[in-house]
Amino acid sequence: MGGASLSAVVLTSPANAQVPALAGFAQAVAEGAAAEPALAAFYTEHAYAPIWTDAAAAPRRAAFFAALDQAGAHGLPVGRYQAEALRAKFAAIESERERGLLEAEVSRTYLAWARDISSGALEPKKIDAGIVREITRPDPAVLLAGLIAAPSPEHFLRDLAPKTPQYANLMRVRLELADQIAQGGWGEKVPAKRLGPGEGGPAVVALRDRLMKMGYLGRSVSASYDAALQKAVQSYQFDLGMKADGVAGEATLSEINVAPEERLKSVLVAMERARWLNGRDLGKRHIWVNITDFSARIIDDGKMSFETVTVVGQNRADRRTPEFSDEMEMMVINPSWSVPRSITVKEYLPMMQRNPGAAGHIQLVDSRGRTVSRGSVDFSAYNARNFPFAMRQPPSQGNALGLVKFLFPNPYNIYLHDTPSKSLFQREVRDFSHGCIRVGRPFDLAYALLARQADDPQGYFQKILKTGAETTVRLKEPVPVHLVYFTAWPNARGRIEYRHDVYGRDAALYGALAKAGVELAPLTN
Template sequence: MRDFGRKFVVACLLAGTAALPLVGATPSVVQAQEISGFAQAVAETAAANPALGAFYAERSYQPIWTTAEAAPRRAAFFAALDQAGAHGLPVARYGAEDLRNRFATIETERERGQLEAAVSLAYLAWARDISSGALEPQKIDAGIVREIIRPDPVALLNGLLNAPVPAHYLRGLAPHTPQYANLLRARLHLAEQIADGGWGAPVPAKRLGPGDTGAAVVALRDRMMAMGYMGRSISGSYDAALQKAVQSYQFDLGMKADGVAGEATMAEINTAPEERLKSVLVALERARWLNGRDLGQRHIWVNITDFTARIFDDGKMTFESVTVVGQNRSDRRTPEFSDEMELMVINPSWSVPRSITVKEYLPMMQRNPGAAGHIQLVDSRGRTVSRGSVDFSAYNARNFPFAMRQPPSSGNALGLVKFLFPNKYNIYLHDTPSKSLFQRDVRAFSHGCIRVGRPFDLAYALLAKQVDNPEDYFQSILRTGAETRVPLDKPVPVHLVYFTAWPNAQGRIEYRHDVYGRDGALYSALEKAGVALAPLTN
């Protein structure tokens, strides 16, 4: 009898029947009891998400998943769930297998109501994750202060409900940038390579260069071929082809591209594909955090891990400079967020942050009142105070009543120009007198702000949109030596990002070091949420 009932219920569902017969009841009682049972089950299950409960209440608990008419929508959603792993999402979170099994075994209207709401809950979880990310990053790293634009649950439900082609609507929820598509391809390619055994054994050498021969060179050659940097070769020597391959690899990793596999280059070459895949999975998540945000037709892109600042106009890079970012210390790491650059200050003074004043300069002045004499001591009314009139030993970090300011000069800590996008983190881009640091490979030395290697050129690029001769205009102000604020006629979006894997203009993935350890923490969180390292399919 149970098997018959199950088959009958499924047949009713597939036929679009809304209610099931109850033995011994009149038709009106049957309808009232069963509609009530379905609606109550939907309401109880949907209570886990208030927006979902309100959605169903607004439509008098009409189903959107569990009727014959909903079959195309249902099929499209389950097909999307089958691809969740390809996007680096936590597949188990959505419970696709359990939902499929429940569709095959429901027997009562209450079970149908519970399943109806359960599918909607799974849909909202998946849609939220694929459109704006599966993690809450600030809970993982306090330096990720990016505002994530989360989709409205009711809009997600109505959008799918009203979509002429459900599959098209669902595909449109993921980021549709070329970079995201390239990352997806990289994830698939890496997963395939890992399944086929990876890139072979690590190269057993610390350094190899042109002219070298032997087994280690052969291992290097084979690994460069496996990684796609070199065509097929049977050469056993470090020849021109191998040197060119190593040089291309170094360029993609932001290293000095000399074609010599030195110790640093060899360490990168010997990095396992599994580690590269982790970077790609985190990059996919980070890309989803930016989804829904208009980056700007013109915008500034500062990749912290790459130590670069770039201007993009209509998707094309029109300016690039090396940068120095915050030190890898808890109070100095450059945060991740987006804002709008509103102005530049030429010949800036430096108002020393309170934390630097009391943590660094106050102890120095307690030992020697004349220490850091190039920086002025300023009272609460903005007046310069003589060092000789202050007993620094009488103060500590809590009660020190003075501020510190460095007047405009070529030796000013901010250099000769700073670029402001006012934010509560007191982060901005600026020039610096410490030019030698730009020659380093790893450039994490600041207190958190971004030092720009080509600050004047950045100023010219920004001013070019509003003055005829930006260089002459800038230099004429610079020559005055006076602190001058120059507003931008149109604010420019600024995005401080942290990608250790990101496609270049040709679509090839470039990798960078996890300078603050943020990606390691994010990958651990993704893994804990249920993201699998390298599933080819779900």
């Protein structure tokens, strides 16, 4: 039966051979599925009925192979699924045992692909300890049963990928970038450190040509830095979160000269990150904190209703802001600051050992919560392990948390808060905190959140603020908060905004994707 079609193998077996053939098939399926308990249980519960390798499964099989052919377009590790090898095995079935083993292998491949496309191909916690996001992985039994029951296997398989417009835009740009790379990229880099309106020459022509290929400028043969080119530069700067003055300074030209291959890496990682969020309901109203963008936004029904700049954790191992999702439950007006133990013993204890009066605005507190006089403590007698006191800063204008903090209780002690250090919000790169997110417009954020439960949110907030007393206000409707890290993300117009990889996380993730088999090369199918 070498090279026989699948239908011939199944349908032309003599009647008196059906029982032993089925037994051989079932035993092979059991062997092939044994390594995956969920898959083994599924086949046992369904009496080893084939879902891929009989004639009736042809439409489902065709739909799955068509989906595998598009794995590269999703930025998935194509080699992990061995589609061509599976096709070859179907064409070479010579026994019921081979059919049974192939049945199990296709199911294993399907579960791997379905898991990857619906919730990501990587285990992020193994790559970066700061990615503590809980990822909802699909239930294998649900994946198998859903596919079998689906009236249209094509639609079922297609719907496993994220269905957000952002993911669709990332996928579109992934294909566009691959095509542009195949055609030679964006041309020569701009050989200048600064270009501005009124200038001309080869560098301006290079800038014009590069922006045209990037899609920021229509067809032009102008050799001067005219109004159209200035507008294109402004648009580019705006998309990259830079000062949009229309002057191509050193920072702007540095970004413009980034190769499309590097942008494609950012898009591939962004698609993977979007898949991690696929199993989670973001919430009709939610707070979206993009660490790389130094911003926090309230999203209502898919549209931004509030935005503020932020300061995030420093790029140090113990201070980087982690990535996770939670629910904001309350705000504290006039908060006190309970100094984290790590800051107490690593920063303040050495200061007080040199000068007991150092950081005198912060109280020393014993295990019973009582304030302790600095003069009664011999700081030289303690070290980071045995220091018995905590530290607390009472509510004040100069409190490290400012005048309001926003809590979504989590194991990482991360929250949003005000700050007295307002000048840092003027910086373009804003990674200065110990890990929490400082908010540029904290009062306005409070008003926006309280608007759902107070007729006069500003008046309500200010009345509490003026008391000076630490006061907790619970949100009647907790708001989901998502701390994310996207260096490439579509804006409302569908254009991708790129940001710096401030913690180097995306570089590590792309390395892991490449190791898994994700290809940067242009697509051929």
